[in-house]
Amino acid sequence: MLAGVMGGIARRFGWSSTLLRVIFVIVSIASAAFPGILVYLILWLLMPDEADAA
Template sequence: MDKKLKRTNSDKMIAGVCGGLAKYLGWEADKLRIVYVLVSILSAAFPGLLVYLILWFVMPEDDALD
């Protein structure tokens, strides 16, 4: 199993972070985006925007076009 966490080029809305996480976890990207936004809004302990920005800069971009 050679899965690597990378931002996706093919399934992105802003930077490909949620698309890359969904691909890594084997989920549908749209469902992960909805869960991420809901958790970010409903939880005071989860700073969603800050986490997204950090992941944007930390996760490498996927070189392959799927």
Template structure:
């Protein structure tokens, strides 16, 4: 079965981007959200909000 990268609106906090990424990677959504926020806050070179917005518009809904 081929994996597809999609947003999952049923398990969303904002747009379902992190839950879709977590499902694609086989991780838990809450852990991925924590890692994403920590990387966004601790790294000035990682524009977390911009990346999230781009993924929100590019990833199709499940």
């Protein structure tokens, strides 16, 4: 919802964006080895904008 990272991934693979966001948050909270914020920021920087991808 912030930068469209999870929504973009969900749209690309045909998954539910809400479900993907919930799974991402649960995995981020449950695992100290999975730095969710860092991964999200990296994906935000690396993924093209929707206008660029079209």
